Amino acid sequence: MHIADGVLSAPVLITGIALSIAGVGYGLQRLDYERIPQVAVLSSAFFVASLIHLPIGFSNIHLILNGLLGLILGWAAFPALAIALFLQAILFGFGGISSLGVNVFNMALPAILCFYLCHHAARRAQHESLQFLYGFLAGSLAIIFSTCLIALSLFLSGEGFIRLIQLMFLAHIPVMIVEGIITGFIIVFLQQVRPELLAAPVPSCD
Amino acid sequence: MRLNFYVKLLITLLFLNWLPAVHAHKVKLFATVIGDKIEGYVYFPGGERAQSVTVKITFIDNRLVETVTTNEHGEFQFHVKCRATYRLIADIGEGHFAEYIIDSNELSDSLPTLATEKQPAVSAPPAAMNQENQSFSQQQLIDLIEKSVSKQLKPLREQLEAYQEKIFIHDVLGGVGYIFGVMGLLFYIAKRRSH
Structure with a gap:
């Protein structure tokens, strides 16, 4: 899911950086003092x-969890993802430094979309199966959106769009499912043990 | 009597204070095999060598083979008589000791193995090999060299692998630490803003 250096064209890179800076700035502005540790914990997660690759059949996948971050953090997902992606880039070479802006945007925008789509419902859901469903939706939708955005960034840099998106979708189907299930379980779990995490006064997002 | 003991202790401590070993929290040992010789040195992290340290050389089952003492450069060497896995232990006391394992694979094939140590038959092949030496074709020689080089490199590769694994874990922990560091910074900024 991380785009490396030297793949994207300059206009895409610059747009990505600009959008990410705006997003991180807005996220920080809306960040409540009390929610800083929560952002840090989810960013570390x-x-x-x-970094943990799970073997699954023919290939191996790793969790992304941007749906979960979006669902819990809202706009604060932007700074959380930016820090984590920056560290992944400098420590492990996952994604390039110049493409960091694009990568942050591709991960964070879906997170925020998931927040607007699922947060309210997941928070209000009384029944466990409904909570799981909204968690699942958030987790898998975030992957779908991210895949689309990555395909779009590659397309704008001159790659064949349709073929790319087909390939990426196929490759990410297992990720979507696993991600959805895990996010679903986490949401059910959080609703049981720490409902205030979801119900917390999310910085004026509603 | 009691005073005497404390004075002795104090003098000992003062004396020990001059030894670099006491200041170090950790000692390390590095050894390599060159032919039938194990060469190595004992050092402290940071690079300083440990002089006059006794290095015990034992088999893997802790049977003592020999003890050697490091020279003024912290180096020691030891001739191996048979092919076995050796454990080198440098003990500088106070619970600080370094250990290094020399695998039997690193030692030359021409050495007798531990089990067959007493059999004189083993000494025969080298003579035969010498005669063969001249009749080696170039290709055979290249094969032989490649085989021997790869054999020598194997432990190095394994070490490198283990090291990379360690670095990876450190990086993961370091990354998490950075994130929490940034959290602290944000707290600081938020606190200042609220004042």
Whole structure:
């Protein structure tokens, strides 16, 4: 899911950087003092989750968890993802430094979309199966959106779009499913043990 | 009597204070095999060599083979008589010791193995090999060299592998640490803003 250096064209890179800076700025502005540790914990979770590769049949996948981050953090997902992606890039070479802006945007925008789509419903859902469903939706939708955005960034840099998106979708189907299931379970779990995490006064997002 | 003991202790401590070994929290040992010789040195992290340290050389089952002492450069060497897995232990006391394992694979094939040590038959092949030497074709020689080089490199590769694994874990932990560091920074900024 990380785009490396030297793949994207300059206009795409610059747009990505600009959008990411705007997003991180807006996210930080909306960040509540009390929610800083939560952002840090989820940022670390994202940072570590991407490093654990799970073998699945013919290939191996790693969790992304941007749906979960979006669902819980809202706009604060932008700074959280930016830090984690920056560290992944400098420590492990996952994605390039110049493409960092694009990568942050491709991960964070779906997270925020998931927040607007699923947060309210997941928070209100009384029944466990419904909570799981909204978690699942958030987790898998985030991957679908991210895949689309990555395909779009590659297309704008001059790659064949349709073929790319087909390939990427096929490759990411297992990720979507696993991601959805895990996010679903986490949401059910959080609703049981720490419902205030989801119900917390999310910085004026509603 | 009691005073005497404390004075002795104090003098000992003062004396020990001059030894670099006491200041180090950790000692390390590095050894390589060159033919039938194990060469190595004992050092402290940071590079300083440990002089006059006794290095015990034992088999893997802790049977003592020999003890050697490091020279003024912290180096030691030891001639192996048979092919076996050796354990080198440098003990500088106070619970600080370094250990290094020399695998039997690293030692030359021409050495007798531990089990067959007493059989004189083993000494015969080298003579035969010498005669063969001249009749080696170039290709055979190249094969032989490649085989021997790859054999020598294998432990190095394994070490490198283990090291990379360690680095990876450190990087993961370091990354998590950075994230929490940034959290602290944000707290600081938020606190200042609220004042």
